[in-house]
Amino acid sequence: MSTTKQENVVISAPNFGVLELLIRGTAPLVIERFSKKAELMSRMAEGSVAKSKKVREARDYEREAEEARYRSFDGWEGMNAAAFRAGMISACRLVGFKMTLAKLSCFIEADGFDRIDGLPLIRIYGESRTFSAHTRNATGVVDVRARPQYQSWAAKLRIKFDQSQFKAADVINLMSRVGLQVGIGAGRPDSKSSAGCGWGTFEVIGTDQDASVRAQFGIA
Numbered sequence: 001m002s003t004t005k006q007e008n009v010v011i012s013a014p015n016f017g018v019l020e021l022l023i024r025g026t027a028p029l030v031i032e033r034f035s036k037k038a039e040l041m042s043r044m045a046e047g048s049v050a051k052s053k054k055v056r057e058a059r060d061y062e063r064e065a066e067e068a069r070y071r072s073f074d075g076w077e078g079m080n081a082a083a084f085r086a087g088m089i090s091a092c093r094l095v096g097f098k099m100t101l102a103k104l105s106c107f108i109e110a111d112g113f114d115r116i117d118g119l120p121l122i123r124i125y126g127e128s129r130t131f132s133a134h135t136r137n138a139t140g141v142v143d144v145r146a147r148p149q150y151q152s153w154a155a156k157l158r159i160k161f162d163q164s165q166f167k168a169a170d171v172i173n174l175m176s177r178v179g180l181q182v183g184i185g186a187g188r189p190d191s192k193s194s195a196g197c198g199w200g201t202f203e204v205i206g207t208d209q210d211a212s213v214r215a216q217f218g219i220a
Contacts, residue, residue, distance in 0.1 A: 015163045018109065019171050022205040023179060024213055025153040029124070030131060030186040030199050031079055032147050033068050061146035065130040068147045070121055072112035077128060077148070078121035079185065081108040084157060087178035090190055094177055105162035106171070125217035126153030147186065154217040155202075176204045 070078045085108045092102045110120030131149035161171050179202040182190040187197030205213050213219070 012164065016160055017163045017168070019159045019161065019168050021157045021159065021172065021175055022210055022213060022219070023155050023157060023175070023202045024205055024217075025126070025150065025200075025202045026179070027183075027201040028131075028199050029079075029126075029150040029153050029184070030147050030197075031068060031070065031124075031128075031150075032145075032186040033070055033080070059144075061132055061144075062130055064146040065148050069128070070114050070119065071116075072121055072123070073115045074112060076112070076123050078111065078114075078123045079155075081110045081120040081122045083184045084108045084122065084159075084175075084178065087182045087184055087190070088159075088174050091174055091177040091182050094181060095174070101165060105165040106174075107160040109158040109160055111156075122155050122157065124150055124153055124155055125219055126150045154205075154213060154219065156219055172204060179203055 070080065072078055085106055088106045089099050089102045092099045108120070108122065111123040112121050113119065114121055128148040128150050130146055132144055132146045135143055135145045157175070159171055159175070166174075178184070182188065183196065183200035184202075185200035187199035189196040189198070189201065
């Protein structure tokens with residue numbers, strides 16, 4: 001005589017949804033990728049060569065700004081997709097939601113990948129220019145750094161989220177807080193090294209402005 005064993009399911013199946021949001025910058029966006037990797041590797045390979053014997057080369061700020069850009073295999077400019085996810089996790093502090101849960105519940109789907117190191121990218125819609133400003137290196141030495149700046153910009157985000165943790169309205173509100181209070185890129189309000197420069201803020205576009213913003217920036 002056979003018997004059927006009944007089991008109680010404790011762990012629910014993953015229940016993810018994808019929400020598409022259109023955002024528009026409310027302040028300039030400054031991108032700063034780690035562009036000194038090749039230079040550092042070259043110095044390490046040289047070993048203990050005396051600095052006094054080296055000839056200081058003239059700096060090419062246009063080249064430095066290009067090295068600070070993210071470009072996809074298709075040629076368009078973008079930014080690290082992880083920046084938006086990190087912003088959402090950081091914004092959880094404002095609303096009392098556990099950051100550790102947000103880290104497991106929110107993901108940004110990439111528009112493409114960087115052609116140099118394969119990082120997932122979000123496409124930036126808008127023209128960039130070379131922007132030079134003084135800054136302090138980790139050693140405290142003042143330096144002039146050239147980076148790309150987007151004065152007028154927009155992006156389209158596809159956010160994959162755990163629907164057991166968040167509702168769609170929660171995701172929209174959280175990303176709105178990222179745009180208003182956290183920011184993205186260099187000089188953002190939530191910068192780890194300072195109070196920021198007021199850069200990298202944005203707004204989530206509602207359905208009433210969606211068509212006009214897409215037409216302005218040529219977003220499909």
